[in-house]
Amino acid sequence: MADSAAEPVFIEYETRGAVAWVWLNRPSSSNAQNYRLLDQLDAAFRRATDDDAVRVVVLAARGKHFSAGHDMGTPEKDLHLPRARSLLWDDPLTKEGAEKQYTVEQDVYLGLCRRWAEMNKPSIAMVQGACVAGGLMLAMVCDMIVASDDAFFQDPVVRMGVPGVEYTAHLWELPTRIAREFLYLGQRFSAQRFYDFGVINRVVPRDKLEEETAAIADEIATRPRFGLTLTKQAMNFIENMQGKRASMDAIFHMHHLAHAHNQLTTGNLVGGMGAKDMAKANKKAAGEG
């Protein structure tokens, strides 16, 4: 591990009664996810899991946006740093080519997201502003999603030649024609539109977001702990019986065929689409460019 004394902190953790509040705290980069942030998030979920007084976990975000997705090139992007791994797999830093990318994404994206989705305490994502691409992964691992009326959801990664992000739960949750539209066009869906499809639980005014989320979390927290665990397991079990896990495995492997194809044909995993190109294209898709 890197020198922990020098490690920047991207996650805040607090408890309010029986609810753990875990905050993404990298607002200057719209809570873009580097590996340190994801590892610290994993540690925060572990802390909530280990605390018997915590019944419910809220995943929230400081700043204007929930998360703009994976870090695509800030100075703090930290792919090169050694990190503790969630799976008993090889160290990707000593690998190259498709093996390197496949190994790292199995661990840090698919692996961590599945671990979090299977956390035995119910979780609620509290979403404002942008919830884009990798941001969807963090919201979708939660049991419930409460969004403010200024929130929007978008998966624009087909521009990079890949069929969705590494943990693609949203395509499984959306009706099939809408899912196709969501990916092919890569446009923003408003919180209201996601609500209409049953992908999120509440749409509330921005200034009521925290209050409404806290009310739901506090209410759930009054239920018996083991009852909540079993209920969550029942829901996860049913989803997987319906094909969620298998469908996401299939998409993950196509995602890696796409990375390999991009690397062979363009010399770049995402076809040369950097953060600036994506931001420009996304604004255009939203009618802002």
Ligand code: ZN
């Ligand atoms: Zn990827």
